[in-house]
Amino acid sequence: MGDEPRESRRRLLRVTGCGSLVALAGCLGSDDDENGVNDRPADWCFEDLDESVPDIEANAPSIDGVERKAPENLLSKEDAGYHCGPVEGQQCGNCTFYIDDRDGDAIGACTEVAGQIRSVDWCELWAARAKVQDG
């Protein structure tokens, strides 16, 4: 009987996925641990990302000045191997092709991949930002 609150807390932590340090990182906004390990499927965030991008981002260059490809030449997230969450420290936010959020929704775009792009995600086209490389 005295163990009921503890068991309830354990159950809550299991349900919310916040019972371990790895899961806690996810609860705080990161999807993966430092090794890119994640229990969730790689595409778990796709349903939260629109396929359309606001004009202010669609017409903007990436942080390194790369021009966005024409819509018909953009890769789908599936074809780019898009992964919800970073991989080994690589993520859209430190990729040369990332277009920072410009409409205040905290979601950006990409010069190579279609649709909304989260700064915390990754794809197989990842290339380091020049500004990061140069320090």
Ligand code: SF4
């Ligand atoms: S990692 Fe992929 S989706 Fe993300 S900004 Fe770079 S090229 Fe675009």
